[in-house]
Amino acid sequence: MSSKTVTATALRFTDRTPASSPARITVITDSSARTKRLKQALQRHINVQYATLPKTCARLSSDDQLIVWADLKSVETIFAIRKFLDQNRGVTQRIFLIEDRIHPASAQAYALGATHVLIVDQSMTSLHRFLRDSAAQNPNAETEAAAQHSAQMLEASFTAMSNGELVDIDGLQDCADSTISCLNRHGLSGWLGVVRRHHKATYQHVLLVSGVLVDFGISLGLRHADLRTLHLAAMLHDIGKAKIPLSILDKPGRLEPQERLIIERHPSIGFDALQDNPRVTPEILDGVRHHHEYLDGSGYPDRLSGSEISDIVRMLTIADIFGALIEERSYKPPMPRQQAYNILLQMTTRLETALVSAFETVALER
Numbered sequence: 001m002s003s004k005t006v007t008a009t010a011l012r013f014t015d016r017t018p019a020s021s022p023a024r025i026t027v028i029t030d031s032s033a034r035t036k037r038l039k040q041a042l043q044r045h046i047n048v049q050y051a052t053l054p055k056t057c058a059r060l061s062s063d064d065q066l067i068v069w070a071d072l073k074s075v076e077t078i079f080a081i082r083k084f085l086d087q088n089r090g091v092t093q094r095i096f097l098i099e100d101r102i103h104p105a106s107a108q109a110y111a112l113g114a115t116h117v118l119i120v121d122q123s124m125t126s127l128h129r130f131l132r133d134s135a136a137q138n139p140n141a142e143t144e145a146a147a148q149h150s151a152q153m154l155e156a157s158f159t160a161m162s163n164g165e166l167v168d169i170d171g172l173q174d175c176a177d178s179t180i181s182c183l184n185r186h187g188l189s190g191w192l193g194v195v196r197r198h199h200k201a202t203y204q205h206v207l208l209v210s211g212v213l214v215d216f217g218i219s220l221g222l223r224h225a226d227l228r229t230l231h232l233a234a235m236l237h238d239i240g241k242a243k244i245p246l247s248i249l250d251k252p253g254r255l256e257p258q259e260r261l262i263i264e265r266h267p268s269i270g271f272d273a274l275q276d277n278p279r280v281t282p283e284i285l286d287g288v289r290h291h292h293e294y295l296d297g298s299g300y301p302d303r304l305s306g307s308e309i310s311d312i313v314r315m316l317t318i319a320d321i322f323g324a325l326i327e328e329r330s331y332k333p334p335m336p337r338q339q340a341y342n343i344l345l346q347m348t349t350r351l352e353t354a355l356v357s358a359f360e361t362v363a364l365e366r
């Protein structure tokens, strides 16, 4: 990809952690008719403020729920929404309403920073259901359950791999929907916090990467089927580490050159083990084998460069590096997300600039 803006359609694919009871709803629209409809729909909610684009000076706190309903085809409106969100970066629930599930509207909403996109219907059913569920939900409990299920499947996969048995791909895919749902409903920050609190070492790394990569896909407006592909690629990307001695894998500090050579075998070990598995597609195999390749040809194991590296691998590599930087290990605290993102920004010859730019909201805001 060479374009500056990354969208779902530009990719060569084949579909927040607020308190459980937000303090206030802020509604932003671009017309009095839309405001009127939302006032009717939200009349039972006691703490709602309304503002109209393009001029709004509403200030939100991080616990607020923001609802945006506006024409996302209008350049002026998009500019006004972006400006408003720039001034209110801490808001963790940004709900965009769109008229129908046409791809550009949904992708535009996510590009603007939506955490949830809902379809408007006559009686605002989806909005009512969302507000009811988000008030009732305990986000941590749902995320903990989803991460625990993923960790169990991951452990079973690593055990199968080290015993030379077939990895249960269906079992891994069973975790995809709950992961996607958690990220959609509660955001990436919640996922990262739960995973770092409850999971260790390689499993922590893989669960972080799966959350980051799926959330990257959500932010780009990818289809559900593509999010499932990203999830599986992330869950399997380091499966070859099942064959690497723990003394090297979990070694604190710098690796000796000989140890580095051993650890660098994990992509091809994973590829070799999965290539005869009938449930593993070529794009997943590509991710497993090539997630340490760089655009300038300095990666491994095949020293691919430029167009030889697919989109899914480019995304996986970004998520993998970011996930590794923000990991919590016994010998190192997690690096702040801003600092980790700055490192990605410096890898200009290795990573795709447009994708790293598109990754900014995932890295810093979601």
Ligand SMILES: [Fe+2]
Pocket (backbone or CB within 6 Å): 237, 238, 266, 291, 292
């Ligand atoms: Fe790896």
Ligand SMILES: [Fe+2]
Pocket (backbone or CB within 6 Å): 205, 209, 237, 238, 320
């Ligand atoms: Fe990794």
